[in-house]
Amino acid sequence: MGSTSPIVCWFEDCNKDSVELVGGKCSSLGELINAGIRVPPGFAVTTEGYLRFIAEDGITEQIFKILEGLDHEDLPALEAASAKIREAVENLPFSEDFEDDVAEFYRQLSTICCVPAVPVAVRSSATAEDLPDASFAGQQDTFLWVRGIDDVLLHVKKCFSSLFTARAIAYRIKMDFPHDQVAISVGIQKMANSHTAGVMFTINPANGDRASIVINSSFGFGETVVSGEVTPDEFLVNKISMELLNRVISKKELYYTVDFETQTPKLYDVPVERQSIQSIVDEEIIDLAEMGKRIEKHYGRPMDIEWAVDKDMPAEANIFILQARPETVWSSKKKEPVAATGSALDHILASVMEGKSLN
């Protein structure tokens, strides 16, 4: 993926120092990739791309003129200004360079993903997430199952214009944050088209064992697992030896997959003969657990992770991490010592007294 451009940038070329250029979301994706964690492939339209775009046709001046003297509490005025700016932004054509660069990266992405005109998620990636209210940067718009270069470009523009929602404008005025210092990046990322998906905890949520990884999986998209619509298969993996210690296979009656007519996920019945089959193969379980271990190491704490096994990608590149957040239940508990203080002999006495339970 050689071609360099000031307008677009592959996720793997992003890192924690690229927040200015590609926003928080895209730079953290880059961080994960560089830590050996696979996420759906994609690229960012940079803030530089955004700035070049709105510099065209003197639209920047036009925007500032509209914003001049606005009161952050005057909602009707804010709404009117927002509508005007967003219309101007969305009607502004991209430059040929801009279109060519995005189109070239999208074409390459489709090749990587082995899907012609690969469906992607287009989402804004703000540059100033260190501000207390992330909504300042816009609506953090996310558009799913976007397909084809024309649609991709259209939604990039929608993300750009989301910088100028009434709420975002009001917030910046209130916080006295200069409008000309905000910029936005847009992430374009392959939609995980999973044949199986689920969640993973890098701690056993049932007993708090930190040396365990628990994986839940079911067919199709992970929504069934997250929402509790099915009882997923459950696997227990030892985080240190990476051995699969236990498996419970459940009956999984429903699954989501994309309906290409409407480009939206749709619920289907799992064929009866497949319902009680293990929804993820052993090798993938271990692969996933290894990624979980890396994610925990990256964040320095037990994590709660959403993952998917993609059906478009080749076998060695098909397991994706979609979302990772800190585990809260066990992590917030104060860890009481399991043994009273004492010498080895005290512990031995206590252990002999306790004995081995037969139940």
Add this chain to the structure above:
Amino acid sequence: MSKSFLNPHEIETIPGTEGWERMYPYQYQFVTDDPERKKYEEETFWFYDGLHYPEPLYPFDTIWDEAWYLALSQYNTRIFSLPPVYGVDHRMINGYVYISPVPVTDPKVVEARVPDFMERAGYYYQNWDELEAKWEEKMKGTIAELEALEIAPLPELEEKVVVDDALGESKGYHLLKSYDDLIDLGIRCWQYHFEFLNLGYAAYVTFMGHCQKLFPDIPPQRVTQMISGIDVIMYQPDEELKNLARKAIELSVVEGVKFSKSFDEVKAGLEKTEPGKEWLAALEKARYPWFYVSTGTGWYHHDRSWNDDLDVPLGSIVIYIEKIMAGETIDRPMAQVQQERDRITAEYRALIENEEDLGAFDELLQTAKTVFPYVENHLFYVEHWFHSVFWNKVREIGEIMKAHGFIKDVEDIWYLKRGEIKDALWDLVTAWATNVKPRGPAVWPKEIEERKGIMEKFRQWSPPPSIGPAPEVIQEPFTVVLWGVTNESLDNWAEIDAAADMDSISEFKGFAGSPGTVEGKARVCRTVADIGMLEEGEILVAPTTSPSWAPAFTKIQACVTDVGGVMCHAAIVCREYGVPAVVGTGHATRIVKTGQTVRVNGSTGEISIV
């Protein structure tokens, strides 16, 4: 939980074995003539000690069971004052030994036993290495006495020296005395056997328990792995074989060594050349004591040592020679084992979240490492070296009894209780002294024939895994470690027992002994003599294994045993070699047939016949 357990008094005598009880000590019987004893026996949980006794006991071999009945129990009850538990009680049904740890039921008594325990056990833990060194001296001294014990035949006329030196004793008296000394040395050796063992197990169980509290999902073999990679003499016999293999190549006597499966033939050939003689000398040097390793567990007289049958080590040496010639390494992967041990320990350690737990972890790990060598090494001294010499001394007694017509064959001696042998020897020496016909030749051969028939019937009987109601908790450390008695394992065994047809079983479970999953062809080896048939990459299925099985472990890709817990020989060696093991399955050798494809999951303990 409600389970219907067997009542020990309702187990029926096998037809044709009536009166079998006379073959064993009378206190081993389940009885109904004493109401108090009957009630105790019915209310107690007895489980079959299949680890030590995969087959019925010969009357003489009962000596070791009585020896440990005494030794283990005295240390718990009378010496170290283990607070919650006394000894382990023993019974016998149809030649099979059933045992039961005896809890201290009164909490006040438990409490009162604590101070003595802390002082006495504390003394041993604190001075472990020093006391263990003393132990080794005591043990070596005992073995030296045993080796020096002379068992002389009875002469027609005593040598003149008896008169010249005014000895005042006869060979008849010496025979009685030698027999008494022999038995005494055996019992003494077992006194030492348990001097450290239960304290060692208690330390080990404590470390295991601490790890399981910190990490509820931790597989037991991950805990034992943290104590692995410590050199113990259990591996030395095998190391000697490897050295002899290397030496054979070095001296270019490979063809001579491989000339025959019979050691006598090989020896005859090698003696003709200088390098051959040098190799034989090296072998001779390795034999004492290392070839006293038993081909079985050492618990039965028929577990012969390598010294008794040099064809066995010869076969293993040839296996190693072939491996070296094929360019394979035969070294135990010690460095890898230690590296992996250190990695696992460090990773678990890093997950411990408070200082108290971390401190206890470090202390208990250190204690477990301190006790580990004894827990392994005593086996070589007692069960292998001492027992191997001992059995042969008893055979010398047998020779004399045979010469006087008391038994038809030396190997018949095992059908007599040791007290009966003493009685017979009295009969023998008094008749010899008096020059009259002893009564024994008309008594014992007939009795022995009958006992042979009884034992044959015992062998065909399947001892139930347990009898009587299971308690909630078992506190006796020995019981906890070696049998890993859990309801789960009893359930597994009971399930298999319930299946009338062993051939119908395609899936069963045991203890996860060494992690990993493999699929391969099974080879059922009932004794170490069968390991010559093992082919590269097969899965070994055995009743149990011992150090003399070591060469097998370089060939196999997994091991399954009938008996044993996570600390048994097969589990330890498999972890060292990094091959999966499932141990304590109860019935693997009866379920699996050689040539079947089996899948062994050493992480979960599951076995399936594919």
